[in-house]
Amino acid sequence: xxxxxxxxxxxxxxxxxxxxxxxxxxxxxxxxxxxxxxxxxxxxxxxxxxxxxxxxxxxxxxxxxxxxxxxxxxxxxxxxxxxxxxxxxxxxxxxxxxxxxxxxxxxxxxxxxxxxxxxxxxxxxxxxxxxxxxxxxxxxxxxxxxxxxxxxxxxxxxxxxxxxxxxxxxxxxxxxxxxxxxxxxxxxxxxxxxxxxxxxxxxxx
Numbered sequence: 001x002x003x004x005x006x007x008x009x010x011x012x013x014x015x016x017x018x019x020x021x022x023x024x025x026x027x028x029x030x031x032x033x034x035x036x037x038x039x040x041x042x043x044x045x046x047x048x049x050x051x052x053x054x055x056x057x058x059x060x061x062x063x064x065x066x067x068x069x070x071x072x073x074x075x076x077x078x079x080x081x082x083x084x085x086x087x088x089x090x091x092x093x094x095x096x097x098x099x100x101x102x103x104x105x106x107x108x109x110x111x112x113x114x115x116x117x118x119x120x121x122x123x124x125x126x127x128x129x130x131x132x133x134x135x136x137x138x139x140x141x142x143x144x145x146x147x148x149x150x151x152x153x154x155x156x157x158x159x160x161x162x163x164x165x166x167x168x169x170x171x172x173x174x175x176x177x178x179x180x181x182x183x184x185x186x187x188x189x190x191x192x193x194x195x196x197x198x199x200x201x202x203x204x205x
Contacts, residue, residue: 006033006110013102028096032103040104041079042111043151046072046119048173055141056170060132064124068175072119074126075148076112077166078104086164104165116171124177128169142168 010029011021050070056062065071082104089097116123129138136159142148143155153166161168 001110003030003033006106009106009109010099010102013105014099025099028099029103032096032100033107035085035100036078036082036104036107039079039081039085040107040111041081042076042108042115043079044074044076044112044115045146045148045151046074047146048072053141053145055138060134061127061170064127064132064170064175064177065172066175066177068124068172068177070173072116072123072171072173073142073145073169074112074116074171075142075146075151075153075166075168076108076115077148077151077153077161077163078108078111079152079165080163082165083163108165108167112167119171120173122174124172124175126167126169126171127177128167131169139168142170 007026007029011025048070049072052061052065052071053073056065056071086097086101086104089100112126116126127134129142130136139155139159139161148154148166148168152163153168154162156162
């Protein structure tokens, strides 16, 4: 595990401009990551399609998938124990709850990235409903395709995934899609972008 890179992601989730980097915060992040390693039950389910599912036959998905040979539709989660611990600290230690929440988001990204390395070569980044002008309502299509209830993930009527430390999205196989800030769901409100920074490695903002 690249702890330095993971810490950068956690600081990004915390809000880079509002959280001063310090040994104290680094120590708390380290404790939270150790706790997550014990708590998390990472699970991942996916299907590969050479012909695109109908809900992907529109923008912005067609642009993201341009030149690809297929798509992976996926759902992943850290499990309900992580949610329960975040809520527990929310009642007993608000600061720790905040750090654990941010660490869990970054840890889920990390574990998902590592798992996806086993799925094949020349894969793009995950594009999740809500990115780049897409609708979060498309989560319903992903759930219909995968039935991720089998890994413990459900979807509310308001398109909120439970456990909260879960993700759902698509991954282009081949193609030329690269991450950019404009595809992010928090583009308009991102303090990192406004400060000239970004939360990922890419050729451009």
